[in-house]
Amino acid sequence: MNHVDYLRISVIDRCNFRCNYCMPAGEELNYILKQNLLTFDELLLLLKDIFIPVGFTRFRLTGGEPLLRPGIVDLVREIANLEQTQDLAMTTNGFLLDSMAQDLYDAGLRRINISLDSLNAETFDQIIGNRGKSRWERTWKGIQTAHRVGFDPLKLNVVVIPGVNDSEVLDLAALTLDRRWHVRFIEFMPIGNPDLFTERAWIPSEELRQQIRERWGLEDSQVRGNGPADVFQIPGARGTLGFISQMSECFCDRCNRMRLSADGWLRPCLLNETGQLDLKTTLRSGVSLSSLRQQVAELLKIKPEINFKQRESGSEGNYTRTMSQIGG
Numbered sequence: 001m002n003h004v005d006y007l008r009i010s011v012i013d014r015c016n017f018r019c020n021y022c023m024p025a026g027e028e029l030n031y032i033l034k035q036n037l038l039t040f041d042e043l044l045l046l047l048k049d050i051f052i053p054v055g056f057t058r059f060r061l062t063g064g065e066p067l068l069r070p071g072i073v074d075l076v077r078e079i080a081n082l083e084q085t086q087d088l089a090m091t092t093n094g095f096l097l098d099s100m101a102q103d104l105y106d107a108g109l110r111r112i113n114i115s116l117d118s119l120n121a122e123t124f125d126q127i128i129g130n131r132g133k134s135r136w137e138r139t140w141k142g143i144q145t146a147h148r149v150g151f152d153p154l155k156l157n158v159v160v161i162p163g164v165n166d167s168e169v170l171d172l173a174a175l176t177l178d179r180r181w182h183v184r185f186i187e188f189m190p191i192g193n194p195d196l197f198t199e200r201a202w203i204p205s206e207e208l209r210q211q212i213r214e215r216w217g218l219e220d221s222q223v224r225g226n227g228p229a230d231v232f233q234i235p236g237a238r239g240t241l242g243f244i245s246q247m248s249e250c251f252c253d254r255c256n257r258m259r260l261s262a263d264g265w266l267r268p269c270l271l272n273e274t275g276q277l278d279l280k281t282t283l284r285s286g287v288s289l290s291s292l293r294q295q296v297a298e299l300l301k302i303k304p305e306i307n308f309k310q311r312e313s314g315s316e317g318n319y320t321r322t323m324s325q326i327g328g
């Protein structure tokens with residue numbers, strides 16, 4: 001059985017983008033009320049007294065957009081300073097990074113994954129649902145700043161959508177030729193926006209690898225991380241190429257993670273809503289920390305049974321939360 005030691009922590013469900021693969025189009029989401037967000041004190045208490053004692057040592061901050069949560073730099077500092085923290089990373093859309101990257105680095109964050117679905121401003125704006133002044137330049141600047149500040153590894157996440165950005169795969173892969181960046185191509189998952197997830201909504205990673213192989217060749221590689229990416233490299237390139245293939249290949253048998261939502265729900269599997277625990281309500285009701293710890297330890301024991309099993313390629317899920325509410 002895999003050791004489950006990686007917690008993805010969503011600190012906010014709101015976002016300044018509205019990516020069409022992540023949220024339903026046009027529909028208003030029910031955002032978490034402020035009083036229902038886990039406070040940082042509660043979150044740190046849960047980390048110190050529940051998660052670390054049951055074996056979690058690697059943490060990722062996500063959202064919604066984590067940089068929108070007031071005080072995020074202080075939270076980074078607190079988690080980075082915990083003696084047991086072996087890895088702390090963040091997944092962000094990068095829009096606010098230009099002004100925040102240095103503070104995050106100084107607070108102890110070293111690893112950052114940034115979503116960038118297109119090198120074309122128009123396509124980018126279309127994907128993120130932006131109708132005003134283009135947001136591509138500022139996002140790109142945020143990525144450059146993160147690089148300059150010293151984030152390493154610096155990873156770029158690309159969700160590949162047929163007919164939208166799949167023609168850019170070679171251009172995005174080319175970013176790794178002379179930069180120590182790590183570009184990861186993600187197969188679109190049926191969670192977030194079911195309307196966009198049609199029969200041919202995702203492209204198998206192997207097809208993308210074949211395109212890249214034909215252009216430059218491709219060899220096995222490695223990069224530091226805790227996630228499900230299979231890592232390759234164009235021969236002689238400075239960076240790497242990762243493929244996150246949740247639709248065409250199954251990585252659930254090596255699953256090492258759980259997720260904590262911004263309102264304190266512990267979710268044992270991204271693609272299965274069974275077994276979730278409402279830690280915030282239980283904590284606020286005055287239940288003892290040892291009893292709460294026991295509940296989490298029990299959930300860890302049954303996690304292998306909960307892990308996603310209906311992995312028929314193309315199958316659609318019916319989920320009560322969008323990706324933006326879970327954190328990816």
Ligand SMILES: Nc1nc2c(ncn2[C@@H]2O[C@H](COP(=O)(O)OP(=O)(O)OP(=O)(O)O)[C@@H](O)[C@H]2O)c(=O)[nH]1
Binds near residue numbers: 091226227244255
């Ligand atoms: N199905 C599935 N997809 C996942 C899981 N973890 C991450 N992903 C997807 O992988 C993509 C990239 O995730 P990131 O937030 O960058 O994190 P990561 O790849 O785990 O991070 P590293 O530690 O850098 O390897 C997102 O689209 C996630 O939704 C998982 O447990 N199951």
Ligand SMILES: C[S@@+](CC[C@H](N)C(=O)[O-])C[C@H]1O[C@@H](n2cnc3c(N)ncnc32)[C@H](O)[C@@H]1O
Binds near residue numbers: 062064
């Ligand atoms: C939900 S976002 C949260 C963090 C941050 N806002 C960002 O975009 O990086 C985390 C990751 O989930 C990915 N994601 C969202 N919806 C997805 C979907 N339906 N299928 C695959 N990946 C998805 C995003 O591309 C991103 O890399």
Ligand code: SF4
Binds near residue numbers: 017018022063093
């Ligand atoms: S993928 Fe990230 S940036 Fe895009 S809408 Fe979802 S949470 Fe926001």
Ligand code: SF4
Binds near residue numbers: 252253257308
């Ligand atoms: S789908 Fe569930 S079991 Fe599979 S890797 Fe993701 S979180 Fe783990």
